[in-house]
Amino acid sequence: MKTILFKLLFLSLITIFLTACSSGGGGSSGGGGGSTVVQESAFCSTNQSFSPATTITGSSIYYYRPIHASTHVLSGNPVSDTIAAAEIVVTDAAGNVVQCSSVDVSGNFSFALPRSAASYTLTINSRANNALLKASVLNDININGLYSISKSITLDGLSATQAVGQLTAYARQSESANIEGAAFNILKKLYVANDFIRTKLSQPTWVADKVTVYWKAGFNPYSYYGYPNSPLSFYASGERKLYILGGINGDVKTSDTDHFDNSVILHEYGHFLEDVYGKSDTPGGSHNGNMIIDPRLAWSEGWANFIQAAILGSSYYADTAGFCSDTVESTGASCNLNIYFPLDGSGASASMDSVSVLGEGVYREVSISRTLYKTIASPISTAVGSLRAAIPFSEVWNVFSGSSSGFVSTGVHFRNSGKFVEFLNAIVNTATYSANQTAWTNILSNEKQPISTKYYADPVTLTFTGSCGKFPIALSPVVDYSIPAKISNKLHSNDFYEYYYDGSTNIQIALAYTQSGAQTINLDLIIYKKDYLYFEEQAEAQGETNSTYAVRSVRANPALETGSESISMVGQPAGYYIINVKAATYGKTSFQLNGTADYTINETVSGKVLCPTN
Amino acid sequence: MSDKLKRLFVYFHRASFFIPLSVVAGFVGMAIFNSLDENSFSKKKSHGAERTLASFQKKYTFKPSTIEKHLAVVKVTLESQNDIPDSGNASVVLKGKIVLTQTPLAAKFRWLLPEDVQIIHGSTQGQLDPNLIGVAQEVEIEISGFDQSAQKIISLEGQALHAEQTFGATVLLSSRPQDSMEYLAPSMKESVDQLAADREL
Numbered sequence: 001m002k003t004i005l006f007k008l009l010f011l012s013l014i015t016i017f018l019t020a021c022s023s024g025g026g027g028s029s030g031g032g033g034g035s036t037v038v039q040e041s042a043f044c045s046t047n048q049s050f051s052p053a054t055t056i057t058g059s060s061i062y063y064y065r066p067i068h069a070s071t072h073v074l075s076g077n078p079v080s081d082t083i084a085a086a087e088i089v090v091t092d093a094a095g096n097v098v099q100c101s102s103v104d105v106s107g108n109f110s111f112a113l114p115r116s117a118a119s120y121t122l123t124i125n126s127r128a129n130n131a132l133l134k135a136s137v138l139n140d141i142n143i144n145g146l147y148s149i150s151k152s153i154t155l156d157g158l159s160a161t162q163a164v165g166q167l168t169a170y171a172r173q174s175e176s177a178n179i180e181g182a183a184f185n186i187l188k189k190l191y192v193a194n195d196f197i198r199t200k201l202s203q204p205t206w207v208a209d210k211v212t213v214y215w216k217a218g219f220n221p222y223s224y225y226g227y228p229n230s231p232l233s234f235y236a237s238g239e240r241k242l243y244i245l246g247g248i249n250g251d252v253k254t255s256d257t258d259h260f261d262n263s264v265i266l267h268e269y270g271h272f273l274e275d276v277y278g279k280s281d282t283p284g285g286s287h288n289g290n291m292i293i294d295p296r297l298a299w300s301e302g303w304a305n306f307i308q309a310a311i312l313g314s315s316y317y318a319d320t321a322g323f324c325s326d327t328v329e330s331t332g333a334s335c336n337l338n339i340y341f342p343l344d345g346s347g348a349s350a351s352m353d354s355v356s357v358l359g360e361g362v363y364r365e366v367s368i369s370r371t372l373y374k375t376i377a378s379p380i381s382t383a384v385g386s387l388r389a390a391i392p393f394s395e396v397w398n399v400f401s402g403s404s405s406g407f408v409s410t411g412v413h414f415r416n417s418g419k420f421v422e423f424l425n426a427i428v429n430t431a432t433y434s435a436n437q438t439a440w441t442n443i444l445s446n447e448k449q450p451i452s453t454k455y456y457a458d459p460v461t462l463t464f465t466g467s468c469g470k471f472p473i474a475l476s477p478v479v480d481y482s483i484p485a486k487i488s489n490k491l492h493s494n495d496f497y498e499y500y501y502d503g504s505t506n507i508q509i510a511l512a513y514t515q516s517g518a519q520t521i522n523l524d525l526i527i528y529k530k531d532y533l534y535f536e537e538q539a540e541a542q543g544e545t546n547s548t549y550a551v552r553s554v555r556a557n558p559a560l561e562t563g564s565e566s567i568s569m570v571g572q573p574a575g576y577y578i579i580n581v582k583a584a585t586y587g588k589t590s591f592q593l594n595g596t597a598d599y600t601i602n603e604t605v606s607g608k609v610l611c612p613t614n
Numbered sequence: 615m616s617d618k619l620k621r622l623f624v625y626f627h628r629a630s631f632f633i634p635l636s637v638v639a640g641f642v643g644m645a646i647f648n649s650l651d652e653n654s655f656s657k658k659k660s661h662g663a664e665r666t667l668a669s670f671q672k673k674y675t676f677k678p679s680t681i682e683k684h685l686a687v688v689k690v691t692l693e694s695q696n697d698i699p700d701s702g703n704a705s706v707v708l709k710g711k712i713v714l715t716q717t718p719l720a721a722k723f724r725w726l727l728p729e730d731v732q733i734i735h736g737s738t739q740g741q742l743d744p745n746l747i748g749v750a751q752e753v754e755i756e757i758s759g760f761d762q763s764a765q766k767i768i769s770l771e772g773q774a775l776h777a778e779q780t781f782g783a784t785v786l787l788s789s790r791p792q793d794s795m796e797y798l799a800p801s802m803k804e805s806v807d808q809l810a811a812d813r814e815l
Contacts, residue, residue, distance in 0.1 A: 034799075035805040140795075142802045199630045216795065225801035229691065229785070232683060249794045254726065254769050256683070290716060318685065321784055333637065334726070335769065336782030339685040351716070351777040352685070365683075482748065 017130055026082070038210070040136060040144040043129040044100035052542070056157050058164040060086070063171035065260045065323050072316070073335040074260055074323035078171035082107025083184050084191040085132040086123040091151075092118065094191030104129050105195070109482050123150040124167055125162045126183040133191045134210040137183045141214055141224060147183035147411070160456075171260070172329050173252065179217040182259035186213055186244060188267045190313075193273075196311045200393040211272050213242040213261055218250035231256040233264050235271035237280075242268045253333035256321040265310045265316045270304035277401040278303075279408045281415045283533050290352060291481060292363040292491045294534055295416035295456040302368025302417065303400070306343070309373050310393060317369070322589040329526045339374035342374035346384050347447040355448040359455030361417065363491045371447045372396060372449035375424070375440065382439045387446060389439040391428060399423040406548045413530065413576045414457035414498055420448050421593035425451045433528035454614035455491070457498040460579065461611055462603055468611035477521060477583035479590050486538040488585055496583040498611060499527075503574030508604045511568040511581060517595030525565035526580040528553040550577055554584075563597075568606070580611070619804075627659050640711040642787035687781035688721075688772040698789050701763040705734050708757065708787065711750040712768040718744045718774035718781075731759040742772065765790045 060184065063078035085102050101111035103124060113120060127145035139145045149167045157537060171181035190211065198206045214221055221230040221243035224336035233245040244265060245258040258264040274280050282300035305317050317339065324335035341352040342364075348354060353366035361367040371442035377392035399406045406423055408416055421444060426441045427433070444451060451461070475495035480486040488494060501507060511525040528534075532548035539546075550572050553565035581599060601610040683689075695707040714721055721742035727733070735756035743751060753770070760766055768791040773782035790798055 035802050037805050039810045141803065141806050219795045219799075221799075223796035226800055227796075228791075228796035228799070248721065249767065249786050249788045249791070249796060251767065251786055254771070255786060256783065312771040317685075320684075334769075334784065336688075336771070336784060337779060338683055338781065338783055339687065340779050340781070341685070547700065 009070050023396050035142045037142050038144055038353045040138060041146070043127070044087055044097060045129065046100050047111065048099050048439075050112050050114045052102045052115040052160075055112055055161045056111060056122070056153065056164055057110045057161065058108070058122075058151075058166065060103050060109065060149070060167040060169075061186070062169035063181040063301075064185040065171055065326075069318065072320070072340050073337050074320045075325045075335060077321070077326055077328070080168075080182065081185075081188060082190055083124065083167075083169070084186060085128040085130060086184070087127050089123045089125065089405060091123070092119050093120075102128065102263060105132065105191075113153075115160070119151055120155070122152045122153055122164065123520045125404045126180070126187050127369070127519065128187065128191070129210070131205065131207055133187075133194050134207060135187060135190045135213065137186050137213045137215055138212075139178075139216050140219075140230050142584075147178060147180045149180055149184075157435050158212075172326070172586065173217070174329055177217075179252065179259070181266065182217060182246070185260060185262075185295060186215060186265055187509065190263050190269060193266055193269055193307075193311045196395070201397060202394070208273065209240070209276050211240050211242060211269070213244060215244040216246045217259070219245040220245060220248045220254050221543045222514045233258045233268055235275070237271070237275055239269055240272060240276065242272060244268065252322075253329070254322040256319075256338060257321065260323075260362075261319050262312055263314075264319050266308035266311050267304040267317070270307035271300070273307065274300060274303060274400075277408075279412070279415060281413070283529070283531070290354075291487075292360070292489055293365065295418070296414060297360045297414045298363055298365040298368055299363040299420065303533060305369035306372035308517070309369070310342050310376060312497060316340060316375075344377065344386065344388075345370070345456055346373075346387075348384075350561050358448050358556060359418075359450050359492075360491055361447045361449035362455050365450070367447045371421075371443060371449050372454050373418070374443045380439050381570075382442050383519065384442070384446060387439060387443045389428075389443055391433060391436055391440065395427050396425065399427070414496075414578065416453070416456050418456055421449050422453065451613040453498070454612070456496050457578065458496075458612045458614050459498045460601065460613070461499075462606060462608045463594060463611035465586045465607075468609050470612045471600040471609060473581075473600075473612075474598050475521070475523065475581065475583055475594045476517075476597050477585050477593050479588065479593060480538075485536070486586055488582065489534055490534065490535075491582045493585050497579040497581075497610070499577045499579050499610065501569050501572055501574060501577055504571065505569075507569035508566060509569065509579070509610065510602045510604050511599055512565060512602055513563045513597045513599035515563065515597060516594060519592055519595040521593070521595045521597040522584040523563075523565065524552065524554040524584055525567055526554070526581045526582055527567060527569070528578040528580060530576045530578075534580075537584065541586065548568055615618070633637040646734060687714065687716050687718070687776055688774050688783045689715065690770055690772045690783045690785040692768075692770045692785045692787050695813065699761045701761050703758040703763075704761070705756050705758050706760045708755050708770075709767065710753045710772075710811060712753065712770075712772040713750050714744065714747055714772075714774055715749055716774070716776050720744055721772070721774040723770065723772050725753075725755055726771065727757065728760075728766045728768070730756050731766065731768065734758055742774075744774070748754070760789055762789050763792055 012204040040067040044544035049416050060083040061080045062083055065074040066076055068075040084105050086103045088101040089097060092098050099111050099113060103109050112279055145423055149169045153162060153164050153168050169180035169184045171179060172181055194208055220228060221232050222230050231245050234243050247255040247257045280300045281296045283294055283296060314324050319339035321336040321338050322334045324333055347367055347370060353364040355361050355364060355367050374387045375389050375391050376393050378391045401408055469583060478489050480488055485589045513523050527550040529548045529550050535546040553567045603610055690712050693776055695709055698706055721744045723742055724739035730796045734756040768787045769784050770780060771784045773780060
């Protein structure tokens, strides 16, 4: 009886659970926030054959706003380019789909219709799902609607062929309120990206997985996340969705827009490629272009800045606002350059993220972008002002996406440019690239990029003290950044080590250090979990907490620094951690930080040290 | 009565007893489930999480932090210091903040006003201190005619000459933000999230 009652209880629970499930999902629309969500319509994919048939031919173009060669703002009248790879749908007078096709890489199309007297509508949509490109440019997250241009076709029922002329997507609001030209510009740039990778990898059938792009003229997509006043394009990590800035509050004439900023479009697509084909450990976060930042963030942003330039064949990154000098639409318009930086100059004299000491390049995103750009730029040049190593892009991609000996390897953690350069250096230092090696070495030297993880996430292992020649290590901290808040200098005031804990051994980590210099330096010992967020002392002072601490030893501003900090790893699960040796710098002046601490990381149970690899 | 009819009668007789019982049992089960304290439920969840089976892993949800175009040389924000009137000529004070992130050779600002908006106090353009880096430089203007009777948009533009390039940024303020898609966007996202959550059940 007990068994029967238990089964009944179980069945009843299952019934209720299934009822709850089916009431919410399963359909093509829904949503509880007051708006109806409609899923993107199915691709039109079946190409029909007809006999007898009339072959329809034509072409398609879109207009975009060009970037001025010297001012780098959007300036001048819109210019045209050919649409590529876009979906074609042909419907009859009753709205029934009679043919599916797609535009070729040159904007042309050719497809069959029944040879009979009839009228049709030919529509080219802002999406592709073919061997060249898999992407959809949609208007918003609720409607998931396409942008399209269309044309009526009338067949006489006699002709074997009929040319229908050209379909055009416009860039001016006065010519088309939705600015379909922008949607087709985004689609074209994604095609160019796919074609670039296909060509460089010598893999004619390569095509990236599908990506969805949300864009609407005059709309800031960051509003979806509650930030209407922060104009932003972004990639939703893990969701394979790009959000491209279309302006703000209906305005495209003066506001920041990104639909014609190819750098921005492909920067965000670079994050998509990293998400799907590479691997990122970036914690995200805000920063400016003249700042030492978390190396994981610097790598991810540096990669995205680089890949856009590689795809476009340009040597800069440009992000504009508004437009000007349009002979038709200049009234009420103004143009600005939000962001611009070249990628081909010297790291020492760069206007953004210049570098001066070895290891600094790991912490600066634009330095990483320049390093990668100059690595693939050709022809080979060893002159400091125009360094180019002409290493094939495919080698960079192989490291970027490599699952056995690249960035996607399971043994790689805390991904940063030091690790990337280490991988790539192993390839460049072969006979195949003997002619490129001097330029490559000069680039790394110029951009202060180390060929190892020495300056970030260097693995430490338990080693007998006498066998480790790395300690003591000197740390001479500097004052915090003051913009946008008090931020610790991650290169000069911190050291970071990768540490694997097995989850069971009694490990007691102790930081021992001695002082030299005029002032006493207070070092803290912090163990972060794998996906950690670096925690600023200012944030702590303001009462914020950080759940990514595993354990730490932070003695709050002792009157007399005793030179030791210790923690226990007992109770922590097995896994990879970051050991952060951090100088307490919050609120201190350069005078107060005028000193050096020489430290050793001991493990007191075994009597060994945690010795860095490099 | 045939054997088939007898079996059918017995079936319905049993069903009339067990179906209500099963429903009651279901609710009892739900009550027991709901009465589990948070800690005991967490333990069960964490045990499952340790197994890290791919099919059990919850889909990652993207939640961006409050970020902006971090490499922008000029950053501009704008807000009204008082409520925008429904109609009429009541004055409105607008305060803009312009931050330079690099050291420019020169920097300036200008307001772009609709034709039917008049200046009561302040200048429509001026210079910024190029030596104030990372510090918000405030510019203020008092106007009339900026009301909610119609959509009116005011722009504040900041510009800086840096490394032989002119950088700039513009921010808009609408008299009727409630008419914008930006205003509706959070509820649109909420609908998408709700649909996704329903599908995960």
